[in-house]
Each structure stands twice: as structure tokens, then as C-alpha cells.
Amino acid sequence: MLEVKNLNVFYGNIHALFDVSFKVEDGEIITLIGANGSGKTTTLHSISGIVPLKSGNVVYDDADITGIEPHKIVLGGLVQVPEGRRIFANLTVQENLEMGAYTRTDASEIKRDYDVVFTNFPRLKERRKQQGGTLSGGEQQMLAIGRALMSRPKLLLLDEPSMGLAPVLVDEIFEIIQQINKNGVTILLVEQNAYKALSIADRAYILETGRITMTGNAADLKNNESVKKAYLGG
Amino acid sequence: SKGSNTIKVGVILPISGQVSTYGIQCRDAIKLAFDEINAAGGVNGKKLEAIVEDDQASPDVTTNAFKKLTSSDKVVAIIGALTSKCSLAIADLAQAKKVVMISPTSTNEKVTLAGDYIFRVCYIDSFQGQVVAKFASETLKGKKAAVLYDVSNDYSVGLTTNFSDKFTSLGGTVVAKESYNTGDKDFNAQLTKIKAAKPDVLFIPDYYSTVSLIMKQVRGQGIKIPLLGADGWDEITNNAGEEALNSFYSNHYSPDANDPDVQKFVTSYKAAFNGTVPNALAALGYDDAYVLAAAIKAAGKTDSAAIRDALVKTNIKLVTGQITFDANRNPVKSAVILEVVKGADGKLTTKYNSTVNP
Amino acid sequence: MTTKLRNFIILAGLSVIALVAVSLLIYVGVIDEYTAQILTLAGVNVIVALSLNLITGFTGQLALGHAGFMAIGAYAAAICVMHFHLPLFASLILGAFVTAIFGFFIGFPTLKLSGDYLAIVTLGFGEIIRVIMVNLKDLTGGAAGLKGIPSFTKDLTLQPTLSFTWVIAAMILVIVVMHNLLHSSVGRAIISIREDEIAANSMGINVFYYKMLSFTLSAFIAGLGGGLYATFFGYLNPTMFNFLKSCDFVIIVVLGGMGSITGTVISGFVLTYLQEFLRIMQDYRLVIYPFILLLIMLFRPQGLMGSHEFRLTSVFGPRAKRTAGGKEGV
Amino acid sequence: MSFFGQLAQQTINGLALGSIYALIALGYTMVYGIVKLINFAHGDILMIGAFVGYFVLMSMGMSWYALLIAFAVSMVVCAIMGIVIERFAYRPLRDAPRINALITAIAVSLILENGARVIPFMGPNPREYPVLKNATFSLGSIEISNIQIIVIVVSVALMIVLNYIVNSTKIGKAMRAVSFDMKASALMGINVNFVISFTFALGSVLAASAGILFSSAYPQVEPYMGIMPGLKAFIAAVFGGIGSIPGAMFGGVILGIAETLTKGFISSQLSDAVVFGILIIVLSVKPTGLMGKNVREKV
Amino acid sequence: MEAVLDADNISIVFGGLRAVSDFNFSIREGELVGLIGPNGAGKTTVFNMLSGVYSPTSGEINFMGRDGRETRLNGLAPYQITKLGIARTFQNIRLYKQLSVLDNVRIAHHQNVKYNSLDAILRTKRFYTEETKIEAEARELLAIFGIDDKRAELASNLPYGQQRKLEIVRALATNPSLLLLDEPAAGMNPQETNALMDLIAFIRKKFNLTILLIEHDMSLVMGICERIVVLDYGKIISEGVPDVVRKDPLVIKAYLGQEAIESA
Numbered sequence A: 001m002l003e004v005k006n007l008n009v010f011y012g013n014i015h016a017l018f019d020v021s022f023k024v025e026d027g028e029i030i031t032l033i034g035a036n037g038s039g040k041t042t043t044l045h046s047i048s049g050i051v052p053l054k055s056g057n058v059v060y061d062d063a064d065i066t067g068i069e070p071h072k073i074v075l076g077g078l079v080q081v082p083e084g085r086r087i088f089a090n091l092t093v094q095e096n097l098e099m100g101a102y103t104r105t106d107a108s109e110i111k112r113d114y115d116v117v118f119t120n121f122p123r124l125k126e127r128r129k130q131q132g133g134t135l136s137g138g139e140q141q142m143l144a145i146g147r148a149l150m151s152r153p154k155l156l157l158l159d160e161p162s163m164g165l166a167p168v169l170v171d172e173i174f175e176i177i178q179q180i181n182k183n184g185v186t187i188l189l190v191e192q193n194a195y196k197a198l199s200i201a202d203r204a205y206i207l208e209t210g211r212i213t214m215t216g217n218a219a220d221l222k223n224n225e226s227v228k229k230a231y232l233g234g
Numbered sequence B: 001s002k003g004s005n006t007i008k009v010g011v012i013l014p015i016s017g018q019v020s021t022y023g024i025q026c027r028d029a030i031k032l033a034f035d036e037i038n039a040a041g042g043v044n045g046k047k048l049e050a051i052v053e054d055d056q057a058s059p060d061v062t063t064n065a066f067k068k069l070t071s072s073d074k075v076v077a078i079i080g081a082l083t084s085k086c087s088l089a090i091a092d093l094a095q096a097k098k099v100v101m102i103s104p105t106s107t108n109e110k111v112t113l114a115g116d117y118i119f120r121v122c123y124i125d126s127f128q129g130q131v132v133a134k135f136a137s138e139t140l141k142g143k144k145a146a147v148l149y150d151v152s153n154d155y156s157v158g159l160t161t162n163f164s165d166k167f168t169s170l171g172g173t174v175v176a177k178e179s180y181n182t183g184d185k186d187f188n189a190q191l192t193k194i195k196a197a198k199p200d201v202l203f204i205p206d207y208y209s210t211v212s213l214i215m216k217q218v219r220g221q222g223i224k225i226p227l228l229g230a231d232g233w234d235e236i237t238n239n240a241g242e243e244a245l246n247s248f249y250s251n252h253y254s255p256d257a258n259d260p261d262v263q264k265f266v267t268s269y270k271a272a273f274n275g276t277v278p279n280a281l282a283a284l285g286y287d288d289a290y291v292l293a294a295a296i297k298a299a300g301k302t303d304s305a306a307i308r309d310a311l312v313k314t315n316i317k318l319v320t321g322q323i324t325f326d327a328n329r330n331p332v333k334s335a336v337i338l339e340v341v342k343g344a345d346g347k348l349t350t351k352y353n354s355t356v357n358p
Numbered sequence C: 001m002t003t004k005l006r007n008f009i010i011l012a013g014l015s016v017i018a019l020v021a022v023s024l025l026i027y028v029g030v031i032d033e034y035t036a037q038i039l040t041l042a043g044v045n046v047i048v049a050l051s052l053n054l055i056t057g058f059t060g061q062l063a064l065g066h067a068g069f070m071a072i073g074a075y076a077a078a079i080c081v082m083h084f085h086l087p088l089f090a091s092l093i094l095g096a097f098v099t100a101i102f103g104f105f106i107g108f109p110t111l112k113l114s115g116d117y118l119a120i121v122t123l124g125f126g127e128i129i130r131v132i133m134v135n136l137k138d139l140t141g142g143a144a145g146l147k148g149i150p151s152f153t154k155d156l157t158l159q160p161t162l163s164f165t166w167v168i169a170a171m172i173l174v175i176v177v178m179h180n181l182l183h184s185s186v187g188r189a190i191i192s193i194r195e196d197e198i199a200a201n202s203m204g205i206n207v208f209y210y211k212m213l214s215f216t217l218s219a220f221i222a223g224l225g226g227g228l229y230a231t232f233f234g235y236l237n238p239t240m241f242n243f244l245k246s247c248d249f250v251i252i253v254v255l256g257g258m259g260s261i262t263g264t265v266i267s268g269f270v271l272t273y274l275q276e277f278l279r280i281m282q283d284y285r286l287v288i289y290p291f292i293l294l295l296i297m298l299f300r301p302q303g304l305m306g307s308h309e310f311r312l313t314s315v316f317g318p319r320a321k322r323t324a325g326g327k328e329g330v
Numbered sequence D: 001m002s003f004f005g006q007l008a009q010q011t012i013n014g015l016a017l018g019s020i021y022a023l024i025a026l027g028y029t030m031v032y033g034i035v036k037l038i039n040f041a042h043g044d045i046l047m048i049g050a051f052v053g054y055f056v057l058m059s060m061g062m063s064w065y066a067l068l069i070a071f072a073v074s075m076v077v078c079a080i081m082g083i084v085i086e087r088f089a090y091r092p093l094r095d096a097p098r099i100n101a102l103i104t105a106i107a108v109s110l111i112l113e114n115g116a117r118v119i120p121f122m123g124p125n126p127r128e129y130p131v132l133k134n135a136t137f138s139l140g141s142i143e144i145s146n147i148q149i150i151v152i153v154v155s156v157a158l159m160i161v162l163n164y165i166v167n168s169t170k171i172g173k174a175m176r177a178v179s180f181d182m183k184a185s186a187l188m189g190i191n192v193n194f195v196i197s198f199t200f201a202l203g204s205v206l207a208a209s210a211g212i213l214f215s216s217a218y219p220q221v222e223p224y225m226g227i228m229p230g231l232k233a234f235i236a237a238v239f240g241g242i243g244s245i246p247g248a249m250f251g252g253v254i255l256g257i258a259e260t261l262t263k264g265f266i267s268s269q270l271s272d273a274v275v276f277g278i279l280i281i282v283l284s285v286k287p288t289g290l291m292g293k294n295v296r297e298k299v
Numbered sequence E: 001m002e003a004v005l006d007a008d009n010i011s012i013v014f015g016g017l018r019a020v021s022d023f024n025f026s027i028r029e030g031e032l033v034g035l036i037g038p039n040g041a042g043k044t045t046v047f048n049m050l051s052g053v054y055s056p057t058s059g060e061i062n063f064m065g066r067d068g069r070e071t072r073l074n075g076l077a078p079y080q081i082t083k084l085g086i087a088r089t090f091q092n093i094r095l096y097k098q099l100s101v102l103d104n105v106r107i108a109h110h111q112n113v114k115y116n117s118l119d120a121i122l123r124t125k126r127f128y129t130e131e132t133k134i135e136a137e138a139r140e141l142l143a144i145f146g147i148d149d150k151r152a153e154l155a156s157n158l159p160y161g162q163q164r165k166l167e168i169v170r171a172l173a174t175n176p177s178l179l180l181l182d183e184p185a186a187g188m189n190p191q192e193t194n195a196l197m198d199l200i201a202f203i204r205k206k207f208n209l210t211i212l213l214i215e216h217d218m219s220l221v222m223g224i225c226e227r228i229v230v231l232d233y234g235k236i237i238s239e240g241v242p243d244v245v246r247k248d249p250l251v252i253k254a255y256l257g258q259e260a261i262e263s264a
């Protein structure tokens, strides 16, 4: 479904990604783990077309989408929940969700999807009319995911969705992610919480200072000694 | 500059900026005069050369221009500046440096008070204000006058004061004195007030561009009294409609006067500049050039003091009248009152009404 | 200590050379009066632009009415000399003080406002000042302006030299004061307001106090610049201090680089000269100047210097690393 | 005229002037609300709009039909102009500090007005604007002209339309989303460049209509005609709470009435000072303007 | 022992929303207390009230400084509260991104600087001595957190984890007696979180601090807090030592979730 080939990204003189390549197959949950600053966000941004590539290709649904404008990429069903949520603070919760459905025109279906989102996140329903910017961190995270779901993605990129969430919510979010996946959405998940990520993922890639250093079955990696040591806290 | 074959004269005018149309006509007229003089053999065997600097109608730029002309170009005299604020900015400098300066058009009284090197060829605000007041009171038999003026423009403020003083001393009353700021477009508030005061005449001492806009609102409010203005109205006929009828203004000359000097000037100016009829500022610039040339000729040299001494004795008949200087180096000459009328072709034009002598 | 001494000597030496040597050149006529005029005018522009940089570039509060402060300083100084017959030096300082007082009273209600609101209020204030100058006829001469303001000297031959010396000496003084203040804890407090007001407040910095300090000091310096302008030109008119004049200073600051003292100095001289040079283009100048500005903004939006400083001392020795405040070098 | 007669007349005068301010302020506030840019060139686009209308009316002769054409042509020309200006002058600076965009706006403003001045067929001389025949309706001693009525009606109508667009349409919500976070908007599939171009086009259309109405009310066109009304309208926008559409309307009207009443009853010299004084008082009591939203930053 | 900080029935209302209601809380000198609760419970809002960013709609907050004087905090500006000895970090990092790491810390030293503007302008001896002292102190703090070698970098160039550390360093530089940490471990991996726990324990001893912290990472909260306060919908639903709180069914339901108990 998605294939990334030899990505190289620079920020000015800083070489952030070195020949990053990986694949996401239809229906999978793939996780990308790595320490702070290893380039996870950069990878997602280059897939979504937000940062320019120095070299390399992104192929999605058999089409080369390298260099295509971000808003056009969304049309193909490749949607990202950005790091740090990036809620539209000046829009209400409801309007934020509407923006998620921006590319769609099927009014009745959209209405149904609101209900789906509100069942997943009852908290959001309560705060429907509240300005996005005044939500608490966790509420914003729910909104960010809900907003992305509103576009009916085929491939969802999630950038650290559990950051700053209460434990009960972390569990919930991971459950929701699995649920979304069961409903037919392929998922590329970037996580600090490697343990959880590896628990729900099919396969994983490990990113170290801009390079993919390890890849494999998620369950295997979870038991790999060096991975345990570096990312699982013991 | 010894041995050289030219006499350099500095000209400081607003070639760009808000009043550039005035500056350009004035400059063209000065150059026309110099060309005529040079064609007739020049002055003392030398050719006159105008070095024109743009003052942008801004006092500080005028100062820069003055320093450039006097220190790098080493001109023998200055013609300029056009607006009073610019002339005021350099008058003291010219006096201190003992450089002769003749403003063509600055009507503010204080300009020539800077000292004995500073002259002008136009009459001053107080005279013009009085002329209009006299006309309003004696010819139009007005008893109550209203004034609408631009408070941020010294020209407008000066005329207002002098008009009011004279009008009062002639037995009239100024029943409303309203002001606005340069660039204002809405005068309805002031006019509502003026209308309520029921004046016989309304004096609007500003430039034609603003005046034409004011006139529309005046007539729009149903105020039908005669409107009065001064030399800033020059060209009003090209910029206003029917609302300008029933109005009068004082000016330096009338291009339709059948005076031979006027006709010669108008003809050659038109020939040189695409048939444009010269306005009053052009006439003054033209006269300014001739006054200076005559003084240099009379002095026989380009020494500043000698030119100044010759200038004081000036007595020549030019386009804007017979010019002699009073003790404050202001010209003693007459003003004309023009009326705005509809011409035979249906277009607005001016009609000579009367001459007022000092 | 030795690098401190070395740096001091280099800087002091260069300042003295700039001041004394150029003054001498003007005096003997190698630099003619016209060039001296432009250099002096540039000095005045730099002073006012520096004051604007203090509040806008360093404190992060956009102000669009600095011509108004300049006007107050100019008129106040001129009135002190002409009406109250005070000595010139005292008048200049007094003019700056009067401006600072105005700055204080305008800052008080407005510095609580955020960015663009402050911009519009200062812009409005600049316009009001003009209206007031026009209406206070007895003191300011109204629309006709104030004429015959005494210059730095009555001696005509010395005038360009002394004007230059006074103005540039004042400029150097302003630079030293601003540099020393900004490279200290006070300066860091001011800069932290620009970076993040809420964080600054939580770090124990009295945000409003330092905004006021910066704004009042800025007004003081602009007033000083205005006073010098008045004595240097000898003539004042309210129209000389319009919105476009305020824009000129904003442009100098942005072109030089917000938060760079040396940037302001360089761009102040360059732009003053450019404006004078473009005068020969007549009306086209009115289009060319903003066009150049536009190009600069598009191709070098951070200005000539960014927020860096051009360090002469580093030309002569090892480069110091950039920091926002404190002693040079980390 | 009695005092109350004058008061009523002056209020009508103020209302007419204020509606013009409001009309211009609407464009300012909308562009500001979305792009957070004080578009100093707004007043100059107004001037261009007025000139385009002028040329149309001069070539067709004055009639209701010609006036409609003039509005249409002028709106189209200004919309294109707004889009071009945004594309070449503002877009490259999107990531630069706000003040840079402000300087660029000032530069664009100067280029437009001075450009109009040096272009031969426009030039510095003011021209008389062709207008509909002036008809005055009187209620007792109070008079109101047809143009004043048109101005008031059009600005109220435009305010309602604009408010609807920004708050209730999809593109309007996208405009607000873009104003908050461009990158996140792009990730939602919003074409950020299009939305911003649309915003400028809309703002310029408002300026164009304001231009024609303004020069019908004050029948004169010249290159610098946009400066003062632009400035006043901007103050009106701030006064009403910049970014708020009803605020712009309200601010404009209040400003017009305050200005006129000051001229009528206090002092015509000090009217600007009084108006700014009111602005400062209002802002120190309500720092975000009369109708600005007072959102506390979530820390 | 006396309470250093005492919040008496504080509440705050935003629009119609009562974000925190009747919050009663006090903390003794030297204590390390955790404040936990679901997202949106009002934890950060409590911090905002304690640090003066918002002022409570009702209720009273009192604070006892190192000098033993008690001050009412209601209505004080953040900088005044910081001067009294309360420092905080921000949940969404608010560093001075465009300034160097060292400058970030030096700015926080501001209120303890003992020279005035005149000293700065005239570059007196006092200026140089003080500046040298500030720099030394700042670097010492940076060294404790292992980021002294980054002192010349722009803060924005630090990786996320180090930015969080710098937030703490900056708060410490104001010389507080009470430190409020808002999710210091957010965005850190387990490895880094462990290291952070040790650091918090270390600075608490070294600078004799009282600490109140918000955190969602239970390994950290349960590992170092002596007492835990649980907030839900703006109200305290449980309070006590970690072992009691983690078993409180209310807390499990509202916050921890079943799974968290099992894995802990």
C-alpha cells in the first residue's frame, strides 16, 4: 500500500534522514519506533509532503506521490494525525471535525461518521461547542484522531498518539487504533511508548539517528534484548 | 566659477510629490525664460544655466537640495522654493550664507523676513486675503462671511487670518470658521454648521483639488451663496462642474488679458509645451527668471551682494504686472479677481472681474 | 581581562577615528557640506531607528508612530531654546525627557495591549501629535512651523562640522548605552519578553515594568534624535513627522535586522543615502524605493544582519559566539 | 436650525460617513482575521477599484446599467490584483516574522499609489467622478441623499453576507482553520494556497465596491485617495475588535458618528484627536476592541 | 511541620465550565506530591492558579516562603509569585526557542541579580562579578542535567527530551523553594524517564525543594511520590500514599484502568 524508498531529508545543513526505506502492506499496523530526534516525525512529514525530499520516492497505492502537494495527498486517503495534535484552536470541536471531512461531499455519510467519532470519544460530544484550543491535552488528542477519521482514511499515520495521555486513555487509544485497523484502515504508528506499540503492531521498524537499523515482526522485536534495553526500559 | 561661460542658477521646486504639477509648470516656465534670455545673447555675455533640484515639497529635503546647490554646484542664486514651508526651511540658511534667493510663489509673510538676501515675486497672503475680503464686502456687499480652511496647511491658515481681519475691519462679521485636515474628503459636518450660521459668502482658501470636492458638498447641502477663493483655485475650471458657478477668486494674472507681455508669454509657453495654457505659478516662475536675469545684468557681475543691490532697484513690467520691491522685498503689484462662468462652448472658464491695487 | 581591554581599545579607537577624523575632513572641506549634510541626517535617522529597534526589535512590541516621538523631542527642544532661552545642550536633554514622559503616559494604557493593537494605537498617537502641533500655534507656529531654531553654532564655516560632531557623538553614545544595557540582565529580561511573555512572567520578570522601561527609554532616545534634528535643520513643520516618516524608521530597523544594533546603523546610513540619491529619479523614486524594499523583504527577510551583530573586534581576532545577552563570548 | 435638528442632521452625516468606514473596515478585518496581516494596501486597492469604475463609467456614460458593469469589472480587476499581490508579495513571506509581511504591505501600498501616480493615464491630478443624479430626501429639516442611502444599505448587506461566508460555509471554516495552523490544514486536505487567495480576492472585492461607493459619495479620484479612509477604516476595525465582522461594521459607524459629532459640536480641528482618544480609552478598558473575542491563552 | 502551600477551596470557572472546584490542598516543606487525574481533570489549571497565570474565581491560596513569611497569592502576578519562591515548568514547552540554552537559564536568574541598569550601562566592577557568578551558576545547573555542552545551541535545536530538562533547569534557576513540574517525562522513553526520576530526587535533596508534579507516567509517579492527589472533573476524588491510591476503585475506574494495575 505504501512504499518508501531511500528517503533523504535535510534541514538546512542537518541531514535528518539517511536512505530510509520501508513498506506498509494493506491492512497492517506498522510501527516506527526510535529515540527522541531520531527522525520519526520527519519520516511522516515527508510521506505527507510537508517537508521536501532531497532524494527518494514515496509510492502510495501504486502511484508515485513524491512531491505532490499535501492537500492532494489527503484526497487519496493518506491522512496524518500530527505530532502535538495541532487542533484548530479557534474552531469549535464540531468545526474541527468538519475540517476533517473537508475533502468529502457525502453529507449523510459525514453525519454518520460524527456519531462514530462521538461514540469512540464521548468526551468530545460533551464539548462539541467548545473552542478546540481550550480543551485539555488529552481531549485535544482525541479530537485530533477523531478529526483524521472524519476523512475516512485508507492509510492513517499517527504521530505519538499516546503522548500526555492518562493511562486509562492510553489503553483506550490503543484499543481504538486496533479497532480502526479492524475496520479496514491501514496504520503507520510512530510511538515513544514502544511496549504498547509493539503489542498491537504486526511489524516494526526501528529508527536511529535517521537510519533504519532494525526491522522485523513486532512480537520478535519485543523480545529482542537490545530493543528491550534501548526502548522498553529494561 | 571664473572663466566659465555659464552662470549657474539653482532652482528648487517640487518636481515630485503632492504638488508636483505646480512645480513642473513653474520649472518649465523658468527654463523657457532662460532659453529666451540665452537666445537673446545671455547675460553679460554668459549663458544662464538652471540646475533644478526636486524638494518633494518637504522641508528637510529642501535643505539637502540647498546644500547641494550651494556647496557642490556653487550656484550664484536660488530660485525657489515653491511652497512656503520649504522656503521657510532654507530662507535663514540662504541669508546666513549670503546667497540671493527669490521665491516665485511662497506667499507666507515670514519668508522674506529672514533677511535682505531673500525676495519673492508673488504678493503675500495678507495682501491676497485682504483683496478677497475687500471684494466680498464692497463688491458682493456681504455682511456675514464663513470660512472653511485646511488647518494643517499654512497657506490656508494664513489666508484665513488675513481675510477674517480685513472683513471684520470693513464692518462684516465672520459667522463661522471651520477647519479640516489635508486629505479629508467629508466636509458635511462642517458645512451643516456653516449652513446653520446663514452666511452671505463662503471663503475656501485651499488648492483647487480639495476645493472642487468641497464645492460639490456645499451645493449638495443646498448652500447657494457665492464662494470665494484665492490663487490656489487656479485651474478650478478644469476640475469642477456646475457647482463652481457663482464663485470668485483672486489670482496673479489672467491668461486671457490682452496685455502684450501676457500674450507673448502664453503663446510661447503653449508652443513649447503641447499647447498647455500656463497657470499662475508658471507666470510667476517666468517673471522670477526675468527679475533675476535683469538684476545680474544690472549688477554686471555674479557677486551676491551686487545682485542683491540690483534687485532692490528692480522696476520692470512683466507678465504678472509691474514689479518693484518694498522694504521687505515683497513685490508691489496688483491682483486680479476672476469669476467662474460658463463659456460659449458650455465648459467652465474664468472671466476677468476686476483688478485690485495694493 | 586582556581581551576586554583589547576590545575596548579597538572600539574606542574606531569611534574616535570615525568622529574626529571625519569631522576634520569636513572642516578642511575634503568632505563637502552637502555630503556632511547627508551623513549628519543619517546619524539622526540612526538614533531614532535605534530607539525603535529597542522597543520593536528587542522587546517585540510593534510601534508605528515613532515620528510622533521625534516630533515631541524636536519641538520641545526647539521651544526650550527659543522661548525659554535655555542652553542648547540642556534643551536637547530636556526635550528627550519631555518625550520620555509622553512615552510613559502613552505606554501605560497601551502596553497591556498585544501586538497589532499597540501598532495601531502608536500609529494613531503619531497622527494626534501632528494635529496637536498644528493647533498649538503659539508654541509651535502651527501649520507654518517653527523657523530660525538656533544651530549648534552661529559660525557659518563651522556649522557643518559641528553638526556632524554633535550628532554622531550622540549616536555613538546611544549605541554604547543600548549595547551595554541590552547585554546585561536587564537586556535579557527585555529580550525574553519578545520571545515568550508568559514564560518570562513565570521566570520572575515583571513584564509590564520592562515593557514600560523599554518604551520610555525608546521615547527618550527618539526625543533626543528629534531635538538634534530640530537644531540641525533649524526649521520644523508638523508635516515633517507624518506616518511615512514613521515608516522610514520601521524600514531602517527591518532592513538592518530586528534586534541588531549594528544592522540599524548600517541600514540607517545606506537608506538615508539611497533616498537622497533616488531624488534624481523624481516621481519614479516613489515607486523604486518601495520596490527595492519589497525585493529586500522577499530575498532577505531577516534583514542585513538578522539579529546578529557585526563585531569589529571579531574582525581583529577570534570570533565570539552569539548570545542574546551577557558578556560577549560563551 | 434648532440644536436638535442639527444633532439629528449631524448624526445622519456621521452614519453615512461611518458606513463607508465600515465597508472598508470589513475588508481589512477579514484579511486580518484570516492571514493576521494588516493589509496596508487595502486602501490602495480601493483606489484602483475606484479608478477602474471611473474608466468604465467614462466610456459608457453614467447610468444604472453602467454602474452595475462598473461594479462588476472593478471587482474582477481588484480580485485578480489581490490574488497577484498575495502570490508575489505576501506568500513568499508566510514563514517570516509578521513585521516583515507588514513592511511588504507598506511597500505594496506605496507601489500602488505611487505607481498610479506615474502611470500616464492615471496621473497625480484629481478627477471628477461621474455620479448618479443627486437626489435628496428630506424629513423635516434633516436631509439624506440617495448615495448615502445606497452606501448604508450596501455595507449592511455585505456585512451579513460576509459574516455568513466566514462563519457558516465550508470555505469560511477552512479560512479560519488556515488562519490558525496552515500545516495542519494541509494535512486535512485543505488547499491552503487556494484558501488564502480566496481570502484576498474576497477582501479585494470588498475594497473595489467600497472604492466605487466612496468615490460616488465624494466624487473625486486620485492616487492617494485610499490612504486616509484606509487608515480610518483600519482604526474602525480595531475599535470594533479586529477579526470580528460585526465589530468592523459597528466600529465604522461609531467612528463616523463620533468624528462628525466632534466636528459639529466640539472642534473640527480636534476631531481626529478625539477619535483616537476614544479608541485608546476603549482599548484600555477592552483590549480586544468592542466585539473582539477575549480568549485567554491556554497555558 | 507547617504547610508551605495551602490552597483553600479554590475554584475557577471558564465561561460556563467549572474547570476546578473546591480544591483543598496543602503541601509540607520537603514533600514530593504527585497530582494525577484524567485528561482535562484540571491539573494544569491548578498549576496555573498556583503560579498566578490565572487567578481563582473563589478560594484562597497562601504560601510560606523560605523566610517564614506567609503571603496570600490571590491576585498576584506570576512574576511576584516566582519571586516568593514558586517556580514551574510548562506542559507544552515554553522555552525561549530562539535564544541559546545558556541565555534561557540566565534569564531565569534575573530576579536574583544584584546590579542595576546603571551598572550595566557603565560596566562597573559589580556588573562583571555578578555576570561571572550568574554564568557559573547557570552552567552548574546545566551540568547537573547533562546539557552544559549544549549551552551555546539554540533551545529550539535541542531534542524534545532535553528541552524538557531545560525547562526544569530554567525553573530551578529562579531559586525556588516550591517547584511545580507539569508532565516532566512527557515524550521521554522509559530509559530516559528512569534517569529523570533519579535527577528529580537529586535536585530535591541538593536544593532542599518541595515538589508538586503532574505526570501520566505511573512508573514515575508511583516510584518517587510520597503522596498522591487524584483529580477528576475538577474535584479531588482520592488522596494518599501511592499504595492506597493505586488500589482506590474510584481512581482505577477514572484514571488507571484495569490493565495498568495488572502490568504494574
Ligand SMILES: Nc1ncnc2c1ncn2[C@@H]1O[C@H](COP(=O)(O)OP(=O)(O)OP(=O)(O)O)[C@@H](O)[C@H]1O
Pocket: A011, A014, A016, A034, A035, A036, A037, A038, A039, A040, A041, A042, A043, A083, A192, E157, E158, E159, E160, E161, E187
Ligand atoms: N524544522 C527543523 N529544522 C531543523 N532541524 C529539525 C527540524 N525539525 C526536526 N529537526 C531535526 O531533525 C531531527 C529529527 O527530528 P524529528 O522531529 O523527525 O524526530 P522524532 O524522531 O520525531 O523525535 P521526537 O520523538 O522528539 O518527536 C532532529 O535532530 C531534529 O532536531
Ligand SMILES: Nc1ncnc2c1ncn2[C@@H]1O[C@H](COP(=O)(O)OP(=O)(O)OP(=O)(O)O)[C@@H](O)[C@H]1O
Pocket: A134, A135, A136, A137, A138, A139, A164, D296, D297, D298, D299, E014, E015, E017, E019, E037, E038, E039, E040, E041, E042, E043, E044, E045, E046, E091
Ligand atoms: N483558558 C481556558 N479557557 C477555557 N477552558 C479552559 C481553559 N483552560 C483550561 N480549560 C478547561 O479546563 C479543563 C481542565 O484543563 P487542564 O488543562 O487543567 O487539564 P489537565 O488536567 O492538565 O489535563 P491534561 O492531563 O490533558 O493536560 C479542560 O476541560 C479545559 O478544556
Ligand SMILES: [Mg+2]
Pocket: A040, A041, A042, A083, A159
Ligand atoms: Mg516526533
Ligand SMILES: [Mg+2]
Pocket: A136, A137, E043, E044, E045, E091
Ligand atoms: Mg495538563
